[in-house]
Structures are given as C-alpha cells and as structure tokens.
Amino acid sequence: MIVQTALLIGLVFFSVLAIFLKDLIRAAISLAVASLFLGIIFFRMGASYAGVFEISVVAGLITVLFILTIALTNTGEEVRESRLANVVFPLFFVVFVIIDALVMKGLLQKIPALPSGPEAGTFGEVLWKGRTLDLVGQIGVILAGVFSVLALFRKRDKHD
Amino acid sequence: MIILFVALPLIVAGVLPLIGKVSRRVVPDLLANATLLFLLVYAVAVGRPLIGNGPALQKLTWLGETVNLRLALDGFSLFMLMAISLVGLCVGLFSIDYMEHYGAKANYYALFLIMIAGMNGLVLATDLFNIYIFLEVAAVASYSLVAFGLGHDELEAAFKYLMLSVVASAFILISIAVIFGMTGSLSLPAVARALQDLNAGPVVGICAALFIMGFGLKAALIPFHAWLPDAHPSAPAPISAVLSGLLIKVSGVYALTRVFLNVFGLTPALSTVLMYLGTLSLVVAAFLALGQKDIKRMLAYSSISQVGYIVLGIGLGTPLGIAGGLFHLFNHALAKGLLFLTSGSIQQATGTRNLDEMGGLANRMPITAATNLIGSLSIVGVPPLNGFWSKLLIIMALIQAGHPVFALVAVLASVLTLWYYLLIQRKAFFGKLNERWAAVKEAPFWMTASTVLLASLCVGVGIFFSVTIKSWIQPAAGVLAEGVQAVIRSWGL
Numbered sequence: 165m166i167v168q169t170a171l172l173i174g175l176v177f178f179s180v181l182a183i184f185l186k187d188l189i190r191a192a193i194s195l196a197v198a199s200l201f202l203g204i205i206f207f208r209m210g211a212s213y214a215g216v217f218e219i220s221v222v223a224g225l226i227t228v229l230f231i232l233t234i235a236l237t238n239t240g241e242e243v244r245e246s247r248l249a250n251v252v253f254p255l256f257f258v259v260f261v262i263i264d265a266l267v268m269k270g271l272l273q274k275i276p277a278l279p280s281g282p283e284a285g286t287f288g289e290v291l292w293k294g295r296t297l298d299l300v301g302q303i304g305v306i307l308a309g310v311f312s313v314l315a316l317f318r319k320r321d322k323h324d
Numbered sequence: 325m326i327i328l329f330v331a332l333p334l335i336v337a338g339v340l341p342l343i344g345k346v347s348r349r350v351v352p353d354l355l356a357n358a359t360l361l362f363l364l365v366y367a368v369a370v371g372r373p374l375i376g377n378g379p380a381l382q383k384l385t386w387l388g389e390t391v392n393l394r395l396a397l398d399g400f401s402l403f404m405l406m407a408i409s410l411v412g413l414c415v416g417l418f419s420i421d422y423m424e425h426y427g428a429k430a431n432y433y434a435l436f437l438i439m440i441a442g443m444n445g446l447v448l449a450t451d452l453f454n455i456y457i458f459l460e461v462a463a464v465a466s467y468s469l470v471a472f473g474l475g476h477d478e479l480e481a482a483f484k485y486l487m488l489s490v491v492a493s494a495f496i497l498i499s500i501a502v503i504f505g506m507t508g509s510l511s512l513p514a515v516a517r518a519l520q521d522l523n524a525g526p527v528v529g530i531c532a533a534l535f536i537m538g539f540g541l542k543a544a545l546i547p548f549h550a551w552l553p554d555a556h557p558s559a560p561a562p563i564s565a566v567l568s569g570l571l572i573k574v575s576g577v578y579a580l581t582r583v584f585l586n587v588f589g590l591t592p593a594l595s596t597v598l599m600y601l602g603t604l605s606l607v608v609a610a611f612l613a614l615g616q617k618d619i620k621r622m623l624a625y626s627s628i629s630q631v632g633y634i635v636l637g638i639g640l641g642t643p644l645g646i647a648g649g650l651f652h653l654f655n656h657a658l659a660k661g662l663l664f665l666t667s668g669s670i671q672q673a674t675g676t677r678n679l680d681e682m683g684g685l686a687n688r689m690p691i692t693a694a695t696n697l698i699g700s701l702s703i704v705g706v707p708p709l710n711g712f713w714s715k716l717l718i719i720m721a722l723i724q725a726g727h728p729v730f731a732l733v734a735v736l737a738s739v740l741t742l743w744y745y746l747l748i749q750r751k752a753f754f755g756k757l758n759e760r761w762a763a764v765k766e767a768p769f770w771m772t773a774s775t776v777l778l779a780s781l782c783v784g785v786g787i788f789f790s791v792t793i794k795s796w797i798q799p800a801a802g803v804l805a806e807g808v809q810a811v812i813r814s815w816g817l
Contacts, residue, residue, distance in 0.1 A: 296392045300327075301445060301457030304334055305464055308438045311341065312468035315431040 199223035344430020356433035364409035399799030439465035481558035492541035499534035543576020557620035561668020569661035598639025606632030610740035648717030662699035662778035669767035684757030
C-alpha cells in the first residue's frame, strides 16, 4: 500500500511538474519520469503488456522524439506565456483532488462486483481475435498522423 | 461487406499521396470523388436491401478463419452513412476547384477520406472502445484539415480545437473505463444487458454526466461550444462544411444518441437534461450569431443553435420527436454544408469574410446568391424547403408530449434564425454593389455545381419529404424508439 501510494504521488508530482516547467527539455524528461511511474503501476497491477508499452514507447521512444524536436527547433528565445495558467491550473487541481477524495471512494464502493470476468485471454488472442477493428482504427490514426505531418510541414512549390 | 465503408476510404487515402507524386491534380480529384460516389451508391443501393430483414452484422473470413470484425448496420447507422456519403461527395466536388490554391491536394484528399473512414467506422461500431478509436481517427484528421491553410488563425484554431477535443476524449475514455469496470464488457449489447441487470444508479449517473460532457464538447452544445466558433471559420470552406454538416453530428449527436437511447436507455431525468441542453444551445447560440460580422463565424454559431434543435427533438424521446430530430440532422447537414460552401465561394472571390465589406454580390455571383438563399431559407424553416418539415415535426412532437413552453422557445428561436440569415442576405448579396467587387466573377464550375446539387436536394427533400421520411428517417427513428432492446435483441453478436 505504501509503495502504491508513493508511486501514485510520484506520478502526479512529475505530471504536474511537466506542466509547470518552463524549460521544454526538462518538461519532456519530467513527463518521461511520470510515464515510468505509470508503467511500474501497470506492472504491479498485473497489466504487464501495458507496462512494457508505457515504458518503452511513451517513456522511451516518444521522449527521444520530443527531445530531438526541441533540440532541432529551439531558437533560445523565451516564449511569453499567460500567467493565468499559473493560477487556474492549481485551482482546478485542488478542486479535482477535493472532489476525488470526497466522491470517488464512496462511488467506487457502490460499483457492484463484476457479473462476469473481463474480456480475457493472452495478449495475442485479445489483440488479433478480440480487438481486430481497433487495429483497423489504429491504422487510420497512424495514416492521419503521417499525412498530417506531410500536410502541415509542406513547402509550397511552383506547381502549387 | 459492411467493412467497405471503412476499408475503402482508408485504402484510397493510403495510396493517394503516392499517386499525388505522379499526378498532382486530376487523378487525386478523380480517385477521391469516385470513392465518395461509390460509398454513396453502395449505401443507397446495397445498404437498404441489406437491412431489409433487420440489422446486418459483418461476417468475414480470411483463409478459412473467422475474422473478428464486429460491425453492425441498422436503420440508424445506414441513415448516417448515407448522410456522410452525400455531403462528403458534394464537398469533394467543391474541393476540385477550391483547394487548387492551397496545394498538396493529394494529402488533403487523403486526410479528408480518413476523416470519412473515421466517421463511417464510428457509425458502424458495436463496441464502446471502437467508438472511441474511430472518434479519434476522424478527430486527428480534422485537426490537420482545420490547420491546412497554415496561416496564424488556422493554426491557432486547430490548436484550440485539439486541446478541447482532447478534454472531450478524456471524459469519454474515463466513462468507458468505469463502464468496463462495472459490466466486464465493452460490447454495446452486452453493456446494455448488464446495465439493465445492475443496480448501480449513482455510478451510471456519473458515466452519463461524463458522456454528456465528452460528446457535448464534440457536438459543441452550449456550454461546451468554445472551440467551434474559432475552428469552423478558420478551416478551408469544404472542411468547414464537413465539420458543421457532419463531424459534430457524427462524433457528438450520433454517439450521444446511440449510447443514451440504445445502451443506457433514455430515463426521464436524462431526457430532461438533454432537452434543457438542446434548448439552451438553440437560444444562446442564436443570440450569439446575431452579433457576428464574419459570415463563417455566424454560420458556426448557427450550427450550434441547430444542433440544439436536433438534441431537443431526440432528447424528447417520443417516436415523433426522434424522427424530427433525425430529419433535422439530415436537413441541417445539407443546408449548412451548402451555406459553408457558398461562403467559401464568396471568400475566394472577394478575399474577405467580413459581412460589412460585402454588398450587392448577387449581381456578380447570381448562382452563389441563389443557392445561399435556398440554404438560408431551409435552415430558417421556410416552407416548402426541407428545414420547415423537420422543425415542424420537432415542434409538433413537443406539443404532443405536453411541452408547449419548449415548443414556443423553438418557434421564437426560429425567428432569431430568420433575423441573422436575413442579415447575411442583406449585407452580402443585396443592396448596392461595393465598388471593390466590380470585377468579381461567379465561382468556378465544380464549386457552383456542388452548391447547385445541395440546393436542389434542399428543395427536393422538402417537396418529397414524405418519401424521405418513409425511406430513411422512419427506419432510423424506429431503432432509437425501440431503445435498449434494439441492440440487445438484434446485435446479439
């Protein structure tokens, strides 16, 4: 319980830090550490595949991409930001924590026991046999991402 | 082969940028529009016979093995597919000329087809997580399409849209997770059956609230509308037409309706919440539209107001109310698509969206002016155009169900709608021709052809409204009126 609480506090702390840090590289690293905590929580809850993907893809690959992009595009100029976020976000965060503490515990106790076991099986079975349409959707998301990059970073040439 | 509605646009989208390297204009134009035409013909010619004996379920085998692609086609989803294909085709035709000066046409069509595939997938999904995934497919494509012009306004609007849409997705995902925790399943029929057996009122209430916030943000219902008046005007005109005409309805209204009427079951409390949200949207957005000078921004606020009518009708929950709401959804898709396309023609000809700078354009762009007038009158609800019949059905349903105050508000909001559409007509098309526009010419062929097609549909559906209602609206409304049993009994996958 103590380890679980510590992991959850770490997850929230580094997530909030990622929002508040002005230095983009530090913010990206903070987000990666938050992902690491989340991955460990997944492992401890028995969702080992989710843990592996969270740590390798989100904490690893995506952080590398973030840092590469920041390094390639950073001009060293400070970006002026609205100070409103510094006030609004903590306010929302505190309200959220209060609601969470007051409501969610009682609410979760009211959730009845599962009438049947969750859709289960090995990872391969679930992915290829149970969630095939999700894979079609994922192809759509990937295509949309690739074509978005091509469209939004295009150079207008003489033909256009 | 129901999967074709999703697979075909995705496959064509995948090859389009490659083809675009060889042919920059003609082949992408031809291929994208042929795909959209095929989807429309397929929905009309094949879809209707398919659901003749009840919902059709996708069965697919690959090398002797059954492929577990769970898709279902019923009256409601077929109606939505037809609307998506029809408006999508008109927008595709308009894009042939309009998107010339943007460049990267093959990429544009690829993203557009992915958005169509996402909407089709959402409409055919039989599982809550599939709905979420296809919601994201359509959304990711739409963010880029809003920013496609690469100007400051476009990028800012796309970013704002992305941020609020992510919040909506988070609400939806949390609700799906809680439902999965409660029922042990994501499949709509299994969830519907489990929720009937469970006694978990407060938790279901929280899930319903999260869905209302999530899908309400997607549908831009007031008070969740902040992103729409920026995103829709900034996008290229054909994309504004799809966003206002289709996307907010598919990812907002359709998803909300399917989940609440066919999975949760429409309780009196839920019905009241939806009716109040709908009424709030139709009144507040109508007042906000009145103060706009940007023609596309005015149309965007009008979309929020008209979605209010749709939610009011469907939220009422009576067969007549549902039929009225769905009919208005279809009519608004046609008319608002038309109005955004004509606003694109005006913007391309004059270079401005400011109504105060326009004037007398009917002299220089008579077809655009005429089609815009038809679209405006349709949305206002002037007989015999299509919008009149759907608004009439909603108002009749409200009176029949004993809600005369809601009916009165709906009528009064229509007067406000008339007011701001008359402002568009007076400021843009009538009056003395502004000297600056003396050299303005009518829009190019494909842009004019697509607006004429949509205007003809507004008139045709209005004149033959009983045929449309019998063929398309009643089967769709029947599925929703049947409630939870419609998916439990028919989609027993």
